[in-house]
Every structure is written in structure tokens, then in C-alpha cells.
Amino acid sequence: MKIYVEVMTPGNGKIYEFQIDSTMTVVQVKERMIEEITESEKGNITLFPDKVILSNLSSQARLNNTDTIVAAGVRSGHSLMLV
Secondary structure, three states, rough: OEEEEEEOOOOEEEEEEEEEEOOHHHHHHHHHHHHHHHHHHHOOOOHHHEEEEEEOOOOOOEEEOOOOOOOOEEEEEEEEEEE
């Protein structure tokens, strides 16, 4: 199942839209987001991808890297923050 989310990145003040698979883990989603944002912005957005935090703005919770996106409570229409 596909989930559609908006992702805010305070570092550059932009919002990106992503379509993610509900079975992906949070760490897989973060890696994909970093890769796609880096490609879109034509430059590395972080020197430390392993330290990036993904939070759900709807529940105001930090997402656990080992959870799947669905287990972390993320649903279509949610807004996330990549810090």
C-alpha cells in the first residue's frame, strides 16, 4: 500500500511530497528521502545521514528506525519533519 506524506526540512525551509510503501522501515524511508532531496537540490543535505531524525508532526513523535512506517502510525496525509 502506498502512503502519501509531506516532509518538511527546517534546514532549507522547504516542503517535499513523497509516496512511500507502507512496508518500508523508518530508516529505509529516511535514506530514500535524503537521497531524493539531495538529488532535487543538487547538493548533499546532510553530512551525517545516520543522525537524521524523522518525526510525525501529527502525533508529535519521533519515529523509531526499526518500525515500519505503518507501525510508526504514519498515514496518508500526515506531515513529517526530517531534521
